[in-house]
Amino acid sequence: xxxxxxxxxxxxxxxxxxxxxxxxxxxxxxxxxxxxxxxxxxxxxxxxxxxxxxxxxxxxxxxxxxxxxxxxxxxxxxxxxxxxxxxxxxxxxxxxxxxxxxxxxxxxxxxxxxxxxxxxxxxxxxxxxxxxxxxxxxxxxxxxxxxxxxxxxxxxxxxxxxxxxxxxxxxxxxxxxxxxxxxxxxxxxxxxxxxxxxxxxxxxxxxxxxxxxxxxxxxxxxxxxxxxxxxxxxxxxxxxxxxxxxxxxxxxxxxxxxxxxxxxxxxxxxxxxxxxxxxxxxxxxxxxxxxxxxxxxxxxxxxxxxxxxxxxxxxxxxxxxxxxxxxxxxxxxxxxxxxxxxxxxxxxxxxxxxxxxxxxxxxxxxxxxxxxxxxxxxxxxxxxxxxxxxxxxxxxxxxxxxxxxxxxxxxxxxxxxxxxxxxxxxxxxxxxxxxxxxxxxxxxxxxxxxxxxxxxxxxxxxxxxxxxxxxxxxxxxxxxxxxxxxxxxxxxxxxxxxxxxxxxxxxxxxxxxxxxxxxxxxxxxxxxxxxxxxxxxxxxxxxxxxxxxxxxxxxxxxxxxxxxxxxxxxxxxxxxxxxxxxxxxxxxxxxxxxxxxxxxxxxxxxxxxxxxxxxxxxxxxxxxxxxxxxxxxxxxxxxxxxx
Numbered sequence: 040x041x042x043x044x045x046x047x048x049x050x051x052x053x054x055x056x057x058x059x060x061x062x063x064x065x066x067x068x069x070x071x072x073x074x075x076x077x078x079x080x081x082x083x084x085x086x087x088x089x090x091x092x093x094x095x096x097x098x099x100x101x102x103x104x105x106x107x108x109x110x111x112x113x114x115x116x117x118x119x120x121x122x123x124x125x126x127x128x129x130x131x132x133x134x135x136x137x138x139x140x141x142x143x144x145x146x147x148x149x150x151x152x153x154x155x156x157x158x159x160x161x162x163x164x165x166x167x168x169x170x171x172x173x174x175x176x177x178x179x180x181x182x183x184x185x186x187x188x189x190x191x192x193x194x195x196x197x198x199x200x201x202x203x204x205x206x207x208x209x210x211x212x213x214x215x216x217x218x219x220x221x222x223x224x225x226x227x228x229x230x231x232x233x234x235x236x237x238x239x240x241x242x243x244x245x246x247x248x249x250x251x252x253x254x255x256x257x258x259x260x261x262x263x264x265x266x267x268x269x270x271x272x273x274x275x276x277x278x279x280x281x282x283x284x285x286x287x288x289x290x291x292x293x294x295x296x297x298x299x300x301x302x303x304x305x306x307x308x309x310x311x312x313x314x315x316x317x318x319x320x321x322x323x324x325x326x327x328x329x330x331x332x333x334x335x336x337x338x339x340x341x342x343x344x345x346x347x348x349x350x351x352x353x354x355x356x357x358x359x360x361x362x363x364x365x366x367x368x369x370x371x372x373x374x375x376x377x378x379x380x381x382x383x384x385x386x387x388x389x390x391x392x393x394x395x396x397x398x399x400x401x402x403x404x405x406x407x408x409x410x411x412x413x414x415x416x417x418x419x420x421x422x423x424x425x426x427x428x429x430x431x432x433x434x435x436x437x438x439x440x441x442x443x444x445x446x447x448x449x450x451x452x453x454x455x456x457x458x459x460x461x462x463x464x465x466x467x468x469x470x471x472x473x474x475x476x477x478x479x480x481x482x483x484x485x486x487x488x489x490x491x492x493x494x495x496x497x498x499x500x501x502x503x504x505x506x507x508x509x510x511x512x513x514x515x516x517x518x519x520x521x522x523x524x525x526x527x528x529x530x531x532x533x534x535x536x537x538x539x540x541x542x543x544x545x546x547x548x549x550x551x552x553x554x555x556x557x558x559x560x561x562x563x564x565x566x567x568x569x570x571x572x573x574x575x576x577x578x579x580x581x582x583x584x585x586x587x588x589x590x591x592x593x594x595x596x597x598x599x600x601x602x603x604x605x606x607x608x609x610x611x612x613x614x615x616x617x618x619x620x621x622x623x624x625x626x627x628x629x630x631x632x633x634x635x636x637x638x639x640x641x642x643x644x645x646x647x648x649x650x651x652x653x654x655x656x657x658x659x660x661x662x663x664x665x666x667x668x669x670x671x672x673x674x675x676x677x678x679x680x681x682x
Contacts, residue, residue: 076325076356076396076410076458085321086298089357093269093293093332099285101273102333134652137523137581139421140366144256146193146204147579149649149660155235156653157201158681159192160662164203164239165681169653172667172677178239180205180231195256197343199236202261204251205229225270226250230263230341232348241310243348248303249337253363253420255370259344262370262400263351264363265337267303271296303337303355307348319353325407326357327394336360336372338398338405354405356396364423368401369408371423371430375416393417393434395453395460411460413451421522421578424480429454429463429504433487435474447471448489452504466507469497476534479522486530486553490518491541496532498556510556517547520575523583525620528554533574533581533592536566546570546594550624563624567616570594573648582650587670588620589628591650591657613646615659617673629673633661634680 079085096102133153138145149158155175156167166176180192180203195202206228228251232243249267256262273289299318307315319337336358339351362373374394392412399406415434417423422433430453437446449467453460470489477488483502489495496513516539519532529552536547550563573580574592582591596612614632618625633645645663652658656676657668664680 076327076407078325079321082298082321085324086301088326089269089298089301089332090293090296091332092330092357093271093296094290096331096333097273097286097289097293099282099289101271101289102268102331132654134582134584137578137583139364139424139578142257143365143367144195145579146195146254146256147649148193149651150194150196150201151651151653151658152196152198153653156651156658156660156665157194157196157235158660158665159194159203160681162192162205163681164194164201164233166235166239167665167679169656169658169667172679174679174681176235176237176239178233178241180241181229193254195254195261195343197256197259199234200343201233201235201239202341202343203231203233204254204263205231206250228263228265230348232341232343242346244308244310245305245339245341245348245351246308247305247337247339247351249335252336252360252372255363255365256343257365257367257400259342260400260403261341261343262365262405263339263341264360264370264372265303265339266360267335267337268333269296269301271300301332301335303335303353305350305353307350309347315350317350319355323353324355324357327410330357332357334359336374336396338370338372340400340403340405342403352404354398354407356407358394358396360396362417362420362423364420364425365400366425368399369425370398370400370405371425372396372398373417373423393432395423395430395432397430397455397460409455409458409460411453411462413453413462415449418475418478421480422475422478424485426480426483426501427504429501430460431480431485431501433475433478433485435470435489445472446474448473448475448487450485450487450499450501450507452501452507454504464503464505464507466499466509469509470495476518477520477522477532479524479530481524484553484556486522488519488522488532488534496551496559498553498559500556511553511559513551513559513561515549515561517543519549521578521581523578523581525550525583525588526585528552529620531583531590531620533572535571535575536564544568545596546572546575548590548592548618548625550620565618565625565627567594567596570596573646580649582652584652589670590618590620590625591615591659593647593650595646613661615647615650617657628670629668631657631659631666631668631673633659633663633666634678635663 133151136147156169158165162180164178168175192205225248228247228249230245233239234242247265249265252264252266254263271292273292302318304318335355337353337355339353359374360372364371392414394412396410397408399408413432413434415436424431432451435446435448448469452464454463473489473491476490479486485499485501487497497509498511500510501507517535517537519534521533523531525531532549535543537543546567548565549561552560552562572592572594580593593615614630616630617628619628633647635645645661647659647661649660659666663682666678667676669676
């Protein structure tokens with residue numbers, strides 16, 4: 040069985056060391072349409088090229104941010120054409136996760152199918168019955184695992200199966216080659232398949248070197264994107280050493296590395312024991328024309344309806360990647376090239392561009408289709424959207440930090456031509472001196488928010504891919520960090536209000552009328568002074584329940600006293616605000632708070648993270664538990680503790 044599961048590829052013999060190539064100047068942009076992927080000509084050639092590229096990229100302290108990010112607790116949070124709320128369209132009677140594309144689910148900390156509510160926090164999966172309003176199952180996935188700060192896990196749900204996506208404890212590899220006792224450590228992503236038909240039980244587990252970037256689910260198929268770094272332990276040189284000496288020592292380590300040090304390893308378990316091991320084969324790896332050898336992106340595929348997890352049918356690109364977008368038939372991984380220029384690059388190198396890799400995911404096995412690049416960098420997955428065979432990409436270029444503020448933004452339209460994503464149209468010059476804070480594509484129209492002191496909301500007509508054009512612009516104070524289509528030519532924006540000088544003053548929810556592309560207008564605003572909402576960086580926290588035209592979002596405000604009798608320890612509030620959307624604006628439907636969780640400093644705080652609807656009942660989720668609230672009068676129906 041292990042032999043059938045392994046994708047060992049070829050056995051490589053170490054070729055002679057090569058000097059690092061001169062390469063392009065730091066920060067050089069690959070022209071749009073000039074990027075393509077090719078397979079390696081055998082495993083020996085793969086090792087030679089990986090060594091050469093890695094030696095050119097390595098610095099005195101290793102690979103810099105490109106690899107250091109692998110060990111960071113921050114993950115790209117971890118795009119679309121949604122004419123109305125995708126969660127409302129999931130099924131009558133309950134809401135799904137707020138996603139970019141209808142029919143393409145995204146992993147989150149809570150899921151529901153109307154029969155059950157499943158949540159994972161702190162490595163513990165809990166199942167709640169919304170009818171009886173009680174916990175019916177609980178399972179500690181790995182209480183002893185070493186975790187990254189803030190990594191509570193996420194999950195996908197299909198029928199009686201849940202796929203939980205976690206970071207497991209990091210593998211200790213042993214002493215480094217220089218004889219020091221410092222251990223090498225490799226991060227490892229962990230996927231756990233559970234059966235929920237009875238008490239939750241593990242039926243399969245998959246572990247692979249690297250960190251989870253993101254995942255998407257269409258039907259029973261889950262596509263999981265993993266970012267990995269080579270397992271190279273660079274020496275620590277004590278005393279006064281020059282950068283050149285450190286780089287020479289690091290290149291010596293690269294010269295000794297084998298192909299196995301680059302290719303991601305995986306392990307398959309049945310919940311009790313290991314049933315298969317292997318690594319991604321070099322025949323499954325492609326490379327762009329220019330690459331650093333410092334990271335790889337792997338796309339895995341799993342059938343959630345199967346009885347167990349298999350090898351994942353991996354497809355790998357020698358590149359970095361932090362943004363994932365899928366419309367179902369195709370999946371895109373975007374690679375922000377700003378990180379490649381970390382070592383002594385001039386300020387202009389910040390415009391190194393974004394590489395984009397397109398995969399065909401209509402079949403069981405993902406297939407690489409095309410690659411391309413655009414100038415600038417993405418704000419998040421919502422800056423990507425495919426419509427009518429064209430990929431629209433919104434980016435910001437230039438310097439947003441220096442006094443001269445040379446930044447501006449644009450929307451680029453790409454289409455696959457052979458193995459290349461070629462540019463067919465673009466509109467640039469948006470928000471000069473500003474940067475993008477939010478993007479939403481709705482059919483043939485794009486909406487782009489830029490901000491520095493005021494918030495221009497641009498409407499972009501993309502119906503003619505070769506000639507996109509700005510149709511209207513609205514300037515208001517503050518900005519929207521998330522835009523949500525609300526039907527009938529309306530957009531809901533969630534972000535921050537601000538003074539005329541650009542100083543933010545608290546959460547604002549805006550209602551925009553965009554029915555007339557030439558005259559976008561804000562027809563309503565709700566302001567929460569000093570507030571901040573998780574929606575501003577994670578749209579999964581946003582709920583728009585279309586049958587009730589109800590907006591629910593978490594809001595945190597400082598200076599709210601906890602429930603302790605002595606009043607000690609002031610902590611931020613962490614409740615949710617519910618607003619009804621009318622023809623002329625918002626009305627407050629009510630608010631929900633949760634009981635606190637006693638922390639080590641004596642404060643009580645359990646901010647609400649998510650909201651969902653099941654059979655006309657509003658459910659809110661925090662680390663402390665779930666609360667059921669009646670929409671009529673916003674009265675509490677039940678409290679279901681998780682701690």
